[in-house]
Amino acid sequence: MYDAVVIGAGHNGLVAACYLARAGLKTVIVEKNDWIGGAAVSRELYPGFTYSNCSYVSSLFRPEIMRDLDLPRHGLQILPYEGGALMTRDGGYLGMFRDHESNRREIARHSRRDAEAYDRYARDILRNCRLIRPMLMRRPPDLASFHPRDLSELLWLGRQITGQSEAALCDMLRFWTMSIADFLDEYFENPAVKAYQAVGSIIGTALGPMSPGTAYVLLHHAMGDVDGNVGAWGYARGGMGSITRALADSFRAAGGEIRAGVGVQEVRISGGRATGVVLANGDEISARRVLSNMDVRRTFLGHVDRKELPADFVKRVERFKTRGSSGKLNIALDGVPRFTALPEGAPNIKGDLHFTDTIDQMERAYDDWKAGRFSRHPFQDVMIPTMIDPTMTPPGKHFMSCFVQYAPPQIEGKPWTDADRDAFAKTCIDQIEAYAPGFRDLILHVEVRTPRELEAEVGLTEGNIFQGELTFDQMFFNRPVPGYANYRSPVKDLWICGSSTHPGGGVMGAPGRNAAREVLRDLRQPVDHMSDAYAIV
Amino acid sequence: MNDLRHYETPLLPTPFHARTEAACKTHAWANWGGYRTVTTFEDLAMEHSAIRNTASVYDLCPMIKYRIEGPDAVAFLDRLTPRNVAKLRVGSVQYTVWCDDAGHLLDDGTLFRLTETRFRLCCQERHLPWLLDSAHGFDVTVTEETEEIAALSLQGPTSAEILRRAGVDIDALKPFRMMEVPFGMGRLMISRTGFTGDLGYELWTTPDLALPLWDHLMQAGALHGLRPIGSDALNIARLEAGFIITGYDFIPAHVCLREDRLRTPLDMGLGWLIDWEKGAFTGRNALMKQRAKGPDWAFVGLEIDGNIPADGAILYRAQKHEAGVVTGACWSPTLKRNIALAQLRADLVKSPDLWAEIYALRELHYAKMMMRARVVDRPFYTPARRTLTPPARF
Numbered sequence: 001m002y003d004a005v006v007i008g009a010g011h012n013g014l015v016a017a018c019y020l021a022r023a024g025l026k027t028v029i030v031e032k033n034d035w036i037g038g039a040a041v042s043r044e045l046y047p048g049f050t051y052s053n054c055s056y057v058s059s060l061f062r063p064e065i066m067r068d069l070d071l072p073r074h075g076l077q078i079l080p081y082e083g084g085a086l087m088t089r090d091g092g093y094l095g096m097f098r099d100h101e102s103n104r105r106e107i108a109r110h111s112r113r114d115a116e117a118y119d120r121y122a123r124d125i126l127r128n129c130r131l132i133r134p135m136l137m138r139r140p141p142d143l144a145s146f147h148p149r150d151l152s153e154l155l156w157l158g159r160q161i162t163g164q165s166e167a168a169l170c171d172m173l174r175f176w177t178m179s180i181a182d183f184l185d186e187y188f189e190n191p192a193v194k195a196y197q198a199v200g201s202i203i204g205t206a207l208g209p210m211s212p213g214t215a216y217v218l219l220h221h222a223m224g225d226v227d228g229n230v231g232a233w234g235y236a237r238g239g240m241g242s243i244t245r246a247l248a249d250s251f252r253a254a255g256g257e258i259r260a261g262v263g264v265q266e267v268r269i270s271g272g273r274a275t276g277v278v279l280a281n282g283d284e285i286s287a288r289r290v291l292s293n294m295d296v297r298r299t300f301l302g303h304v305d306r307k308e309l310p311a312d313f314v315k316r317v318e319r320f321k322t323r324g325s326s327g328k329l330n331i332a333l334d335g336v337p338r339f340t341a342l343p344e345g346a347p348n349i350k351g352d353l354h355f356t357d358t359i360d361q362m363e364r365a366y367d368d369w370k371a372g373r374f375s376r377h378p379f380q381d382v383m384i385p386t387m388i389d390p391t392m393t394p395p396g397k398h399f400m401s402c403f404v405q406y407a408p409p410q411i412e413g414k415p416w417t418d419a420d421r422d423a424f425a426k427t428c429i430d431q432i433e434a435y436a437p438g439f440r441d442l443i444l445h446v447e448v449r450t451p452r453e454l455e456a457e458v459g460l461t462e463g464n465i466f467q468g469e470l471t472f473d474q475m476f477f478n479r480p481v482p483g484y485a486n487y488r489s490p491v492k493d494l495w496i497c498g499s500s501t502h503p504g505g506g507v508m509g510a511p512g513r514n515a516a517r518e519v520l521r522d523l524r525q526p527v528d529h530m531s532d533a534y535a536i537v
Numbered sequence: 538m539n540d541l542r543h544y545e546t547p548l549l550p551t552p553f554h555a556r557t558e559a560a561c562k563t564h565a566w567a568n569w570g571g572y573r574t575v576t577t578f579e580d581l582a583m584e585h586s587a588i589r590n591t592a593s594v595y596d597l598c599p600m601i602k603y604r605i606e607g608p609d610a611v612a613f614l615d616r617l618t619p620r621n622v623a624k625l626r627v628g629s630v631q632y633t634v635w636c637d638d639a640g641h642l643l644d645d646g647t648l649f650r651l652t653e654t655r656f657r658l659c660c661q662e663r664h665l666p667w668l669l670d671s672a673h674g675f676d677v678t679v680t681e682e683t684e685e686i687a688a689l690s691l692q693g694p695t696s697a698e699i700l701r702r703a704g705v706d707i708d709a710l711k712p713f714r715m716m717e718v719p720f721g722m723g724r725l726m727i728s729r730t731g732f733t734g735d736l737g738y739e740l741w742t743t744p745d746l747a748l749p750l751w752d753h754l755m756q757a758g759a760l761h762g763l764r765p766i767g768s769d770a771l772n773i774a775r776l777e778a779g780f781i782i783t784g785y786d787f788i789p790a791h792v793c794l795r796e797d798r799l800r801t802p803l804d805m806g807l808g809w810l811i812d813w814e815k816g817a818f819t820g821r822n823a824l825m826k827q828r829a830k831g832p833d834w835a836f837v838g839l840e841i842d843g844n845i846p847a848d849g850a851i852l853y854r855a856q857k858h859e860a861g862v863v864t865g866a867c868w869s870p871t872l873k874r875n876i877a878l879a880q881l882r883a884d885l886v887k888s889p890d891l892w893a894e895i896y897a898l899r900e901l902h903y904a905k906m907m908m909r910a911r912v913v914d915r916p917f918y919t920p921a922r923r924t925l926t927p928p929a930r931f
Binding site: 099104114 | 665
């Protein structure tokens, strides 16, 4: 008999399991794949090359969790990176620089006005980050509850919000609901500057930059940090799988057990309580509680007997939006691609690279998604982490991660075929080739992942990388559904701990940590081993 | 600016770099607005002493400069700034500030009226979007011209004499007035302005004439103790003069994260700049409201007991209730007093019971002190030679 069984060895399942094991709970993780990691996974699909097969950069992963779980001692290293560039169709580029002056001069090459507008823009983004960051490591209140804890949480939330001036409050509400296109228009005039800033607003989201709500998605990508540098992103040394490897090591060091290779068939429920899981091979694991790291739809629509669930809850779960919008190409390269726009030796190639130079172009890419097709001129977020990380490939060889939007869950209403997948890959590679002639000849191997592969392999419903879209209607106390933002479910002892819960997706770890805290709270166990969110001063 | 490889030189040299680099014995450089600037050339005490005893040159090039030009230039600037620009004569200079709609300070600076319709605004921060947006509806163009101008500040008791030796008839030039003389193949504009509170001038020309100007001045000043100074010496002089620096003494609104840190001209003791009668200007309504109820903050000069500079010190009333913070402080070599500028709760300006908490790290141990602070008039130091026209020989 285990104290807890966690379904899925993704980063949030591992984080939750680590905290439970450290509190002394006998904990086991069940993983359907032969490997662990979920969407924070690194596999060697070409000899000598380690990939970041799904997620590919780190910023959101909470430093409090890294410290609590001793992850650096278990091998985790987050490497800050520099650079980044958006190639423009006229053969030029807009670079990104860590140095403030260089960044200003770079923007000034495109617009002197925008160069000087950047500081105010950065301030406004940071203001919103400061507001939201303390909420990441807290359980959202239930608005319908009169429980003292919900009331005090609501009061806390109210103080955060009303502590601002009226003007700041208005700005905040606008920011949380408006489109990134409208938001950027308030600061910038140059199309390339706007297109670059819009990058974080559509990633993983089945919305276009002109859709309301995308400004918040930008915030979701800006609220992380690398060693206190808010908004900065880094690489996990050795690929994103090192995060889950370090978590697994930390978990095992605390006495935890991982069973990979057989997935869960069903959550076992008796007398309205979860009592364990039945595996696909018929084995049963008994446990006092079950935590599901699967998304909320997969959990309740696929692995829980519906008779055990209230109809209204099921309906809400069915309506929870998990529309896939993204695909990925993981490419082994024989050498560094030469982007003709970038000056020889420019540091920009060490960061994120993009080939859509206007908001309009990004929106047209979204139009294809709406029509049920992958984008003919896709938005790509391309990284070559091996420009910095020496551990992932042989010297001189490179791994390139291409995150692509938009890719619909189905092609014109029909499941993806291998031919669709290959056409999708060709479109993306052709786009890169256009900016880096000879790129194609460097390719040694490509792993192509459409929403079909993401769902089949990682288990993300419809291939949605956030286990549910980050739109305002399904955030905070409404995530995943109203009344269940507290990591609990209608079935007693069945918990949800994945990105479907507050505060949402990305390799953040906060959902897993928050869920574990609730479990321990119910057990009246001390939580001294869990740090509160670092104070914002 | 348009060089693709600009990132290889994140800190640009100023037009005077060949000379400042040669003169900078300490290699103590710092970033000022994206330029390499010297903090101390050789010796801080010698450099400060030159400001008050002989004369100093200071490279002003990184100061952000905007050209504001057009038939509506006066109307635009009267709308932008609280001060009365219509009263600024051609050939005169005005110290000024500007605010956002909520009356919060964006920056301070100097406004030069070059012609009826052409102005130059010199400041610390970058404001192009604000200036362009504010110019809507005015027949005016706003252009950033920082890189088109080379500027040197020549300050100190012998500065007028050095200019005379350099061939400039400076005698009639009054404070806050400017004049133009031919120089080399171009022009040199001289304004009787500065940031030291002493007799002094600022010299403005084009970058191609920067080095000849430096050499010409150095030659003329050879017998008058002229030496280059870095920003550390200037900082002591400006504290003695009681001048504020945006970003040090207050946080400009457009980059201020924390709303409670925003300050208005009234909070900063700059109410005297505001012309309440001239009509609309940006921030006026908010400032009127604040004037009616009185500002929460005051900006004051302090004299603090002892001789340990109180940089960053927390101020207390009765040694226990927090009352404000020191924004700049030094031991004044000129006054032989421990001086400071501070943001202080407005209701405590007249309090006789103010204290500064000073931590002095000495050989790895802190000496903790609670020192009495007294609000005093600014400027702390203002010699008669500053305004004497014609200036004395030294």
